[in-house]
Amino acid sequence: MAEVQLSVRDLTVRFPTERGVVEAVNGVTFDLEKGQTLGIVGESGSGKSVTAKTLMNLLPRTAEIDGEVTFEGEDVRKIAAEGRQHFWGVKMTMVFQDPMTSLNPVKKCGEQIAETLRYHMGRDKKTALAEAVDLLGQVGIPEPAKRVDQYPHELSGGLRQRVVIAMALACEPSLLIADEPTTAVDVTVQKHLLDLLDRLRRERHMSMILITHDLGVARGRCDDVAVMYAGRIVERAQTETLFSDSRHPYADALLRSIPRIDQPSHTRLEPIPGRPPELINSPVQCAYAPRCRYAQPDCLDSIPAVQGVMGTHEFACHHPANTDRGREALAANVAAGRNAAGLEVIGYAGGN
Amino acid sequence: MSATITPDAIDDEVAGAVQKTLGIAFWVAIAWIVIISLAALLAPVLPIKDPHAIATGPPRVGPSMDNLFGTDALGRDVFSRTIWGARISLAVGFLGIFLGVVVGGALGIVAGYFKGKIDQVVSFGFFTLLSFPALVLALLITASLNRSLLTVAMTLGILGIAPIGRLARASTLVFAEREFVQASRVIGAKNGRIIIRELLPNVLIPMGALTLLGMGISIVAEGSLAFLGLSVEGEAISWGKSIVDGSQTRDLDNNPHVAMFPIFAMFLTVMALNFAGDRIREYTDVKETAF
Amino acid sequence: MAGSGQAPLRDDPNVLLSIADLEIEFPVGKGEVVHAVSGISFDVAEGETLGIVGESGCGKSTVARSIIRLNSIKSGSVDYQGHNLASLEGEPLRKIRPDLQMIFQDPISSLNPRRKIRDVISEGLAVWGDEHGAWSQDRIEELMVAVGIDPKFGARRPHQFSGGQCQRIGIARALALDPKVLICDEPVSALDVSVQAQILNLLQDMKERYGLTVLFISHDLSVVKNVSDRIIVMYLGKACEIGSAEELYARPRHPYTRALLASIPEPAPTVDVSEGDIAGELPSPINPPTGCRFNTRCGHTTDICFTDEPMMQRVGDADHYLACHHPVEIAVSV
Numbered sequence: 001m002a003e004v005q006l007s008v009r010d011l012t013v014r015f016p017t018e019r020g021v022v023e024a025v026n027g028v029t030f031d032l033e034k035g036q037t038l039g040i041v042g043e044s045g046s047g048k049s050v051t052a053k054t055l056m057n058l059l060p061r062t063a064e065i066d067g068e069v070t071f072e073g074e075d076v077r078k079i080a081a082e083g084r085q086h087f088w089g090v091k092m093t094m095v096f097q098d099p100m101t102s103l104n105p106v107k108k109c110g111e112q113i114a115e116t117l118r119y120h121m122g123r124d125k126k127t128a129l130a131e132a133v134d135l136l137g138q139v140g141i142p143e144p145a146k147r148v149d150q151y152p153h154e155l156s157g158g159l160r161q162r163v164v165i166a167m168a169l170a171c172e173p174s175l176l177i178a179d180e181p182t183t184a185v186d187v188t189v190q191k192h193l194l195d196l197l198d199r200l201r202r203e204r205h206m207s208m209i210l211i212t213h214d215l216g217v218a219r220g221r222c223d224d225v226a227v228m229y230a231g232r233i234v235e236r237a238q239t240e241t242l243f244s245d246s247r248h249p250y251a252d253a254l255l256r257s258i259p260r261i262d263q264p265s266h267t268r269l270e271p272i273p274g275r276p277p278e279l280i281n282s283p284v285q286c287a288y289a290p291r292c293r294y295a296q297p298d299c300l301d302s303i304p305a306v307q308g309v310m311g312t313h314e315f316a317c318h319h320p321a322n323t324d325r326g327r328e329a330l331a332a333n334v335a336a337g338r339n340a341a342g343l344e345v346i347g348y349a350g351g352n
Numbered sequence: 353m354s355a356t357i358t359p360d361a362i363d364d365e366v367a368g369a370v371q372k373t374l375g376i377a378f379w380v381a382i383a384w385i386v387i388i389s390l391a392a393l394l395a396p397v398l399p400i401k402d403p404h405a406i407a408t409g410p411p412r413v414g415p416s417m418d419n420l421f422g423t424d425a426l427g428r429d430v431f432s433r434t435i436w437g438a439r440i441s442l443a444v445g446f447l448g449i450f451l452g453v454v455v456g457g458a459l460g461i462v463a464g465y466f467k468g469k470i471d472q473v474v475s476f477g478f479f480t481l482l483s484f485p486a487l488v489l490a491l492l493i494t495a496s497l498n499r500s501l502l503t504v505a506m507t508l509g510i511l512g513i514a515p516i517g518r519l520a521r522a523s524t525l526v527f528a529e530r531e532f533v534q535a536s537r538v539i540g541a542k543n544g545r546i547i548i549r550e551l552l553p554n555v556l557i558p559m560g561a562l563t564l565l566g567m568g569i570s571i572v573a574e575g576s577l578a579f580l581g582l583s584v585e586g587e588a589i590s591w592g593k594s595i596v597d598g599s600q601t602r603d604l605d606n607n608p609h610v611a612m613f614p615i616f617a618m619f620l621t622v623m624a625l626n627f628a629g630d631r632i633r634e635y636t637d638v639k640e641t642a643f
Numbered sequence: 644m645a646g647s648g649q650a651p652l653r654d655d656p657n658v659l660l661s662i663a664d665l666e667i668e669f670p671v672g673k674g675e676v677v678h679a680v681s682g683i684s685f686d687v688a689e690g691e692t693l694g695i696v697g698e699s700g701c702g703k704s705t706v707a708r709s710i711i712r713l714n715s716i717k718s719g720s721v722d723y724q725g726h727n728l729a730s731l732e733g734e735p736l737r738k739i740r741p742d743l744q745m746i747f748q749d750p751i752s753s754l755n756p757r758r759k760i761r762d763v764i765s766e767g768l769a770v771w772g773d774e775h776g777a778w779s780q781d782r783i784e785e786l787m788v789a790v791g792i793d794p795k796f797g798a799r800r801p802h803q804f805s806g807g808q809c810q811r812i813g814i815a816r817a818l819a820l821d822p823k824v825l826i827c828d829e830p831v832s833a834l835d836v837s838v839q840a841q842i843l844n845l846l847q848d849m850k851e852r853y854g855l856t857v858l859f860i861s862h863d864l865s866v867v868k869n870v871s872d873r874i875i876v877m878y879l880g881k882a883c884e885i886g887s888a889e890e891l892y893a894r895p896r897h898p899y900t901r902a903l904l905a906s907i908p909e910p911a912p913t914v915d916v917s918e919g920d921i922a923g924e925l926p927s928p929i930n931p932p933t934g935c936r937f938n939t940r941c942g943h944t945t946d947i948c949f950t951d952e953p954m955m956q957r958v959g960d961a962d963h964y965l966a967c968h969h970p971v972e973i974a975v976s977v
Binding site: 530531532534535536537538539540541542545549550553554557 | 711713737738740741743744745747748749752753754755756757758763766767770771813816820
């Protein structure tokens, strides 16, 4: 059992807004082992990006944060409060979806990487620039000596993202958080970028948190996957377990709703009805219950506690899918024609 | 049989827009604008002194029971002159900006929508107007015509065409690229309908707020013209002229009230217009998405 | 890839829309031009769903928008029921518009933020006289229900709805004119994963219910396979491969098609993952490569690929057309 590198306990993030307090992240708990890749999957509003930004201390001042975050034995929130300078960007770094938000359009690419090296690692100008060229080569940019003098707009989207990765890895972090790093690029470029991240991760013995809405990406590149919904982790499992034997009805429903390349043309998809809930003044119930085919009255009464084996397969559900209890609940709903929240429920094609 | 759950079955209530209020300060500003406009409109029938009558009281005397705002060098009642001055100042403000919005707005929208040659011509026109020193233009117009209310308003209006027109054009350029305009074209709407139904509400509503701000600018501009002797001629009273009247050095030292009251009136009105315009702009700034 | 080459045009009486040798260019200043689409030919039969798939810069959206003349066309023909849409102008063009409607990529941006959604949906009817084809102003509520929007929300404005709901409104707007052809330009790309399925199902339902012929543009290979009967794969303004959905995904023969299928996060079982390792960057559409446009990145090139454009040719008897000098051979049992 490898050592735990990152430990998050009961992380809660609230934002006061005009309409009320938004609970963007609600009691998120997980561990990350050294060298592990954790995928965090969720749709908009699930809280995955906010979680990442909390780890990176990138939230606005108005955010109210509770809970503990421990990285390599240190209390991250304390580091933030102290205003320590050489932690983020050095030990823990992040890559974002849009490279243009990380890159300064009026500075040359090489200079932006060199800047990181000078600031965090104290390199002198010449060495920093030389290292920048080397890094550009490591991330697979052809003719790095030429690219070093180019501005971001002179590069394609894929190359820009590589520059951003080079910047993130310049100071040899032990944890890389990638928030939808390939969402904005084409599929062939996506493959190259994800291959690159895989390679760099292995070479540098880095752990990675990969945030994505694309289940396929999570499946192919992560050791473990955590599924988030309405600010909570509703299920976490080793990748293959999640994809073949999920427990949380949301994870299950999500898998059924996406078109797959191995399905024949015109396969009827199973959409999840409705929309994710508002995160303001959420009632004390399972947030997914209104859309859940398995929902029973107790789902509307209390928030399900996390059960299962931490680090192997955890989920928070009163009537989990692929269990007897769940199957009973589903059968009852199909018979009644509706779930406990009044949602119409019909049997799926092909049973279950 | 596969699940065909009606997708919106569980949505009772679509997320409503944020309930924005205009705020109490906004209504205070509107109240002032209404009061001063009504006063201006009803000036002839209000129980106030004749603004032209001299010696309604001892000259250069401050506020008293007889003369609420005091008297000027000729003993004329400042209170009455301030109210009468509102007539011209507000009229100039309104007419001036009206011309700018209607002409400038129309030209700008047409230029931004059709682009190409039309845009080149209109933009060149704007460019020329903007290059003209405002004062020279005012002088030219008032020298060649007269200095009636209409002429002064027209001068200010012409000066407003280019800045407002450019704003309208820029706004139109942005909106004309939006997919909902393309959607209208795909449906088969003609250009006229697209401009009126799709572009105008989007371009003009934010501009409407700027109209109020523009009125404020026009009112102050009239004051500047008055200082150059280019405001309405003859006996006609405007705030600008009243301020000029009361701004002889001797008067400013000894009886500043003659200038101060019209100054306050102008100040409060312009501030109210600015504030109201700003609040409307914020209020009508439609959020692009609730999520 | 097929510069000219009308081989894919089928001799079928059911063909509704036939595009031949379509070329589209955009000027980009300094006298230069982007060759967005360079000689593509294909047809769509009535009731068919044709998917057009490719990466950014391939020209798929441009093709779709050109059919309904949101772009100008340099040369080529767009034949719809005897009319050449590429050469129509003014009133004759406008009169045909109701037959060919479009769903846009950004659902929220495709609706006028200042109009009530009921007005947005019925705009087409308002333009064409309150009645057109099967729909009329008094039946708008029915249409709203059909797409899953509660009519009682008709007076609300787009920003009060979610992305998925806005897309439904866009679909209702397109359907209000009772069109024959529905062009969908990346209709689900901007939506959450769980909402995508709702909209895809809805489009399928609407297609069946109202007898539509659909053009579906997307970069997502799984989505395209799900909705399409036939698919065109495009690269840098050219068509690489055309065929029925099953055929194309089971027996892809163009190296680019294979690269795409190998690159998706869960690669298609019919290709090897390594085929996705195509080198290099997308060439500039201002100066595209001579010969086959894929030659800068393909692993199978020979001299001819740099001099001669490959023409579209049929593969055997199947509904499968290909523009390549060295199509990849397929083992018999796949």
